[in-house]
């Protein structure tokens with residue numbers, strides 16, 4: 249289930265999941281961001297560690313957002 253990302257909507261590069269692992273973000277707080285990023289142009293986003301979502305759940309949510317944006321881009325191109 250973790251190899252089903254669409255290509256990058258900006259440059260067509262391969263996308264991949266990432267997870268920063270637990271790290272200190274300053275002010276004594278910690279985070280372990282998880283998300284999707286393009287391996288070519290670096291476009292992407294992450295979902296922080298909130299509401300108790302596990303890394304896998306956040307990566308699944310990120311996949312949904314990433315793949316939906318790719319479809320929207322296709323739709324816009326078809327209409328244009």
Ligand SMILES: [Zn+2]
Pocket residue numbers: 256257258259260261286287288289290291
């Ligand atoms: Zn890209």
